[in-house]
Amino acid sequence: MLDVFTLFLFNIIVYNIPLLYGTTGEIMIEKSGSLNLGVEGTMAIGAVVGYLAGAKTDSLLVACLVSFIASGLVGALFSFLTVTLQANQNVTGLTITTFGVAFYYFIGNALSNSAGGWPKLNGTAFDMQSQPIHIPFISDIPFVGKALFSHGILVYVGILIAVLMWFYFNKTVPGLKLRAIGENPAAADSLGVNVTLYKYTHIIIGSGIMGLGGLYMGLNLGGAFEGSNCWINGYGWISIALVIFANWSPAKALLGTLIFGFFNTLRVQNAALAYAFPDALGWLTKIPSHFFSALPFIITLIVLIISSLTSKGRSGEPQAIGRNYYREDR
């Protein structure tokens, strides 16, 4: 009986950490005052490019680096278009998503139809490196050991990024300057902060982090390319929702990932739970899985409306979000 719970907790983490990557990446970008709706596309590009590099070199490290760089380049494109060329952020971001997802399918289909075929993950050194690591003693603790301490390395990297980002925003000078830009770029500029440099740097790093999340998703799904299903499968959009739910805080993003992950896992495992506890949880099977799929968006919509009803003072939303900063208009 304990196994059902252990597996449940294990699945929450293993299948939903990509959300944490997407969310922390987007928080970093939004804190600089830019709204990037291209999360889905950025993750897709990072995933497919990183995966192929990893399969070629048989190294997880190379896969991560290439994935980070590929998505970082997408971030550089977004920065160039919106920061330097003053293009509209919504349109640019949405186009990155269209482009990125199409890129994913296009590369995948082209490779699958080629002589060599799509590179397989199964049994390679690359595969081994992304498998769960076994920490002596800690991983053997009953219940929590399996659920919390026997994951692949990318799970812990994701959590580490969230913690470091929280520290960066709240305890360091560059983090403070970044938040100042997100609130009021003109004021930050007049105090001598290089707004353009800050925006570029953080958009690129944020996009790179998303790319890692995309790579994680691909590896978690066994690295198989299917013509009709993208690895990212809407996680980029849920990440955008999660940013709002987490009130633009990396620490709350971790909590939010677990909560959204809980519903996500409930959707997949409701039958197992209902079977294990027919009396207490039998009603779970009566709820359509679509409801759980839609739940993150419903919750976020409600949070969005409620937080606009209450005072703006406590919201973590950067005040200058979505508006380009044109120096000459100051």
Next chain:
Amino acid sequence: MRKYHLVRRADAQFKRTLIYYAIGILVSLTIGAVILAALGINPFEYYGRMFSIGLIGNRYGYKSIEGLLKIFVPLLITSLALSLSFKMRFWNIGGEGEFLIGAIAASIVAFNCSGLPNFVTVLLMCLAAMISSGIIGIAVAALKVKFNTNETLMTLMLNYIMLYVIRYLGETKAEWNFFLEEESERPIFGTFPETAFMGGIPIGPFKLLWSVIFAVLLTVIVYVYLKYTKQGYEISVVGDSSATAKYAGMSVGKIVLRTMFISSALIGLAAAFTVSAAGTISDTITNDVGWTGIIVAWLSKLSIPAVFVTAVLISILQYGCQAAATQYPAIDINYADLLQGLILFSVLVADFAANFRIVRKEDAKNA
């Protein structure tokens, strides 16, 4: 410190913008050609096949036109609708969701009013779709006006909520679910009764649907509405500055509510046209027009005649890719999306070049 800086051109010339745009599109097509060549495909042959949308050397050429128009009509109407709200700087990116609500509402009418004449049924479908999509539009606008809730994120969430609603309807076998084919064991969406199909004027084997004629007419109507009516003028003032509109004595809230109702209702209409022309509904019925419409509206710089031309071009791009796929199996429909993205990126650069100049600091001081 910085040697160069940007200056907005005082004279945004139409001719210059056009030339820069053309260069931008040419550059993106060239990048697309390089990708094709890398895959061992002759880009000239492929583009030739794509832009002729399978018309040349085809005895059933009219089928290509019908297929093209099926993509074109919803895209045109959705782009027009989105342009209305974007002109007001209202970020309605919920085209997908509003389209789905309209499609569901129209299908409810189609499945339940089989006794009525064809014309009445289709009219009722359009009305039902327009009202239900319009109500959602008003709800979003009201929250924005009253509490300044972020409309971009609100409409984004609605897109996904609606997507799961339609999937639920399409995948749940139940007594009440009249959307599904009754005979089928597996849940699939049913076909509308004959009376719910869009009629048209037959021209030989080709049938020119009423929806096509109406969509073209609608372009003219929206153009006149924006250019020559008081309401259209109000939209542009609110878009330029809502403070100015307020000082001029305009009721900004009312204008936003009204425009968002029209915008969403038009998207609902596009949905009703689409399901009626298809004779059924599905969870991919939108064909991504909610997203593509944003790209079309933006490529056109929200000018209504340009929206018409751009919608034609993007439809040719999408349908052409489908048509060419029969000849080139390695290149699928995603190539159209890839090109679309490249075109938008390069047009954004072109737009910048047409509107800004890079000036050296010293020159600027002397000037």
